[in-house]
Amino acid sequence: MASRVVGVIGLVLYNWWLGALVHGGIVSSPNALFSDLEASGGRYAVVFSRLDIAAGVVLLVALALRGRWGVTGLRPEWWLLLVFAAAGAVGGFFPYSCPEGVNAVCRTAEWEFQLPWRQYVHVAAGIVEFAAATLAIVLARRRTAGVPVLGDLTRWTASALVVAYPLLGVAYLSDRLGAFVEPVFFVCFSLMVAVELFERQPALVPAGKT
Numbered sequence: 001m002a003s004r005v006v007g008v009i010g011l012v013l014y015n016w017w018l019g020a021l022v023h024g025g026i027v028s029s030p031n032a033l034f035s036d037l038e039a040s041g042g043r044y045a046v047v048f049s050r051l052d053i054a055a056g057v058v059l060l061v062a063l064a065l066r067g068r069w070g071v072t073g074l075r076p077e078w079w080l081l082l083v084f085a086a087a088g089a090v091g092g093f094f095p096y097s098c099p100e101g102v103n104a105v106c107r108t109a110e111w112e113f114q115l116p117w118r119q120y121v122h123v124a125a126g127i128v129e130f131a132a133a134t135l136a137i138v139l140a141r142r143r144t145a146g147v148p149v150l151g152d153l154t155r156w157t158a159s160a161l162v163v164a165y166p167l168l169g170v171a172y173l174s175d176r177l178g179a180f181v182e183p184v185f186f187v188c189f190s191l192m193v194a195v196e197l198f199e200r201q202p203a204l205v206p207a208g209k210t
Contacts, residue, residue, distance in 0.1 A: 003062050004197050006058060006065060007058075009058055010085075011194065014186070014193075016048060026044060029179070031101060031176050031179065032099065033178040034179070035091070035095070036101040039097065039099040048095075053092035056087070059081075059085035063193070071147060071202060075143065077135075077137070077140045077196070080132045080135050081136050084189065087126070091125035091126055097116045098119070100119075133192060136192055137154065137158050137192050140195065140196075141154040141157075157188045167184075168181050168182070
């Protein structure tokens with residue numbers, strides 16, 4: 001029960017982008033990536049960075065409390081979600097130095113490695129975050145195949161990513177519509193964490209193991 005309560009808090013923090021999206025004036029361009037809102041000098045940059053840090057730490061605690069066991073036994077995706085949460089926190093600690101999604105000068109400087117090192121730490125953390133969550137979904141899809149409800153949820157989530165990744169590639173390479181594409185991933189990753197937290201535990205867990 002505690003893991004679920006903590007996890008819901010973590011997911012609310014993780015999805016701060018919803019508030020930014022509906023609050024007029026925060027997302028100034030449909031081409032922006034949400035990491036751009038954390039870039040130095042942004043109106044709410046410090047707030048959003050701290051929300052990422054808090055979300056990562058809280059989700060780590062929730063997943064640790066929940067443990068590795070699910071209805072099918074040990075869950076191979078569990079440790080990947082720990083990596084996902086940790087990477088999100090790291091990204092918050094090292095925000096962008098400038099908003100490359102909406103600033104052509106910043107984007108060019110980034111590709112030419114002329115920006116402060118924290119920009120590249122954030123980029124690397126984001127890659128790890130997305131990769132870990134995506135692989136977790138793939139493993140969960142395989143593990144829960146045929147399991148009622150769980151199997152459907154992980155299948156739908158995996159299918160959504162199959163469509164979303166090409167769109168993300170186009171958005172990133174063209175610097176267009178990032179604010180519309182990124183939320184698909186945030187929703188999918190949040191759903192995966194929720195599945196992990198709310199999945200029923202087996203009646204018996206081997207002694208000394210959680």
